[in-house]
Amino acid sequence: MDTKKLRQKILDLAIHGKLVPQDPNDEPASVLLERIKAEKERLIKEGKIKRSKKRTKTSDTPHYENVPFEIPDNWEWCKLGDIVDFQGGYAYKSNTYVNQSDWQVIRIGNVKNDNLVLDTQPVFVEEVIGRETKKYLLQKDDILFTMTGTKGKRDYFYSVKVPSVQKKLLLNQRVGCLRRFSSEVNIDFLCFALKGGYVLDAIFSTETGNVSQGNIGSENTLNLNIAIPPLAEQRRIVSEIERWFSLIDIMENGKQDLQTTIKQAKNKILDLAIHGKLVLQDPNDEPASELLKRINPKAEITCDNAQYEKIPENWCVCKLVDICSFLSRGKSPKYSEYDKTYPVFAQKCNLKDGGISLEQARFLDPSTINKWNEVYKLQTGDILVNSTGTGTVGRTRLFNANCLGNYPFVVPDSHVSVVRVVKSICPQYVYAYISSDSIQQYIEENLAxxxxxKELYIGVLENMHIFLPPLAEQYRIVTKIEKLFSSLDNIQKALEV
Structure with a gap:
């Protein structure tokens, strides 16, 4: 289940007047808005707020045919600027920041949807600067929203109400503040309303900016159409939304717990597999030591060693270099900006969530093809290991040329190590072995x-010890892993629907 879409659906039902029933005994929203209008006029006369000259006046509230959708009879359309005032932020200079004080500057990164983040990379100014700019001091129940983001991606206009906090919070530039004229508008209802689909569509239709940066202006924000219910219904709506969101939180936490359990289960399956505990041994299988002697007579074979007493008797221990070859990591190839014939497999082709993809691959310059002989062309069954960088070193994937399109060939770049298993060994077993938690930890501990x-040297892979089963058991292990992983993957896919 897509819980993000479910939350949005609940919000949209709420602000269309379809989440809770209307009560004919509620005071109509039109009466409420008249009182707010009077309060706004009082604040203007006292000089506490300024009258906007650009925005449509309250009396010019659009007729039904000019508004986004039909609302219940006791609701009323208004402009956002009829019920809130806008306050822009101040451009605090970075050279005035201090490590700690009671005056914290709220920047764009602090404002998330329904979450004001105060503890992550906080920024403070000295008290003297805070007092000089007290015009930008935030109040409890102000609504903050981000005014700048990526053009066309809707990754801003996040909104959150200001909670009661000990520190004095100062508003930085490109963060907008909306402050109610009257407490007769429920602040939580207004926060929810600003996240409604039609509000987001309307505000992002006014987006300005350059190719990469998008901006939202204060006047366009204040001119947003907002459907206001009676105050009593606002409270009922908020309670119902919070009830639904609480249930969704439980669902999401359950999904996260299950995702963690699935990951742990896969790790346990691999651990059992490489220790000979996933499938039964067959005494009729040729011992792994005999298989290894045929593959590499010079290999140093360890059998029945007390150090490896946890593996079955017909298994043996050898080094990865005894059963694999390793493509030399040279310089990065020369790339072509136009020819898309010969993909170059890079680190980002080993996807974070599993599998491989050439969607972000760069392409080999055709003039250099002769330099890439058969040794450097990836083959089905090659094991690809990210070998440089941070966070992704050691990420391991199995290459299958048949799943990546009709390319003549694919070559690796210098940041990917290629482990090629000899024909007499099951590559899927070796891949499962290297992917196991214990071997990934070994790789992590031996990075330079x-x-x-970070960098993973080929020598670390070459000298890695591997628990080798008989060939027939290798295939039984792989079949069992694939069956169990398929069942877990089906559960995971069901969580994403």
């Missing part, structure tokens, strides 16, 4: 380089 740039 700095914190910002």
């Amino acid at each position: 380089g700095s914190t910002n740039q």
Whole structure:
């Protein structure tokens, strides 16, 4: 179930007047708006707020045929500027920031949907600056919203109400503040209304900016059409939304717990597999030591060693280099900006969530094709290991040329190590072995380089010990892994529907 879409559906039902029933005994919203209008006029006369000259006046509230949708009889359309005032932020200079004070500057990164983040990379100014700019001091129940983001991606206009906090919060530029004229508008209802689909469509239709940066202006924000219910219904709507959202939170937490359990189950399956505990041994299978002697007579074979007493008797231990070859990692190839014939497999082709993809691959310059002989062309069954960078080093995927389109061939770049298993060994078993938690930990512990740039040397892979079963058991293990993983994947897909 897509819980994000479910939340949006609940919000849209709420602000269309379809989430809770109307009560004919409620005071109509039109009466409420008249009182708010009077309160606004009082604040203007006292000089506490300014009258906007650009925005449509309250008395010019559009007729039904000019508004987004039909609303219940006791609701009323208004402009956002009829019920709130806008306050822009101040451009605090970074050279005035201090490590700690009671005056915290609220920047765009602090404002998320329904979450004001105060503890992540906080920024403060000294008290003297805070007092000089107290015009930008936030109040409890102000609504903050982000006014800048990525053009065309709707990754802003996030809104959140200001909670009661100990610190004094100052408004930075490109964060807007909406402050009610009267408490007769439920602040939580207004926060929910600003997240409604029709409101988002309307505000992003006014987006300005350059190719990469999008902006939303204060006047367009204040001119948003907002459907206002009676105050009593606003409260009922908020209670119902919160009830539904609480249930969705439980669902999401359950999904996260199940996702974690699925990941742990896969790790356990691999651990059992590489220790000979996933499938039964067959005494009729040729011992792995005999298989290894045929493959590599010079291999140093370990059998029945007390150090490896946890593996079955007909298994043996050898080094990865005894059963695999490793493509040399040279310089990065020369790339073509136009020819899309010969993909180059890079780190980002090993997808974070599993599998591989050439969607983000770059392409080989055709003039250099002769330099890439058969040794460097990837083959089905090759094991691809990210070998440089941060966070993704050691990520391992199995290459299948048949699943990546009709390319003549694919070659790796210098940041991907290629482990090629000899024909007498099951590559899927070796892939499962390297993917297991214990081997991934071994790789992590043997990385070279700095914190910002880690590197996995080929020698670490070559000298890695591998628990090798008889060939027939290798295939039984792989079949069992695939069957169990398929069942877990089906559960995972069901969570995403």
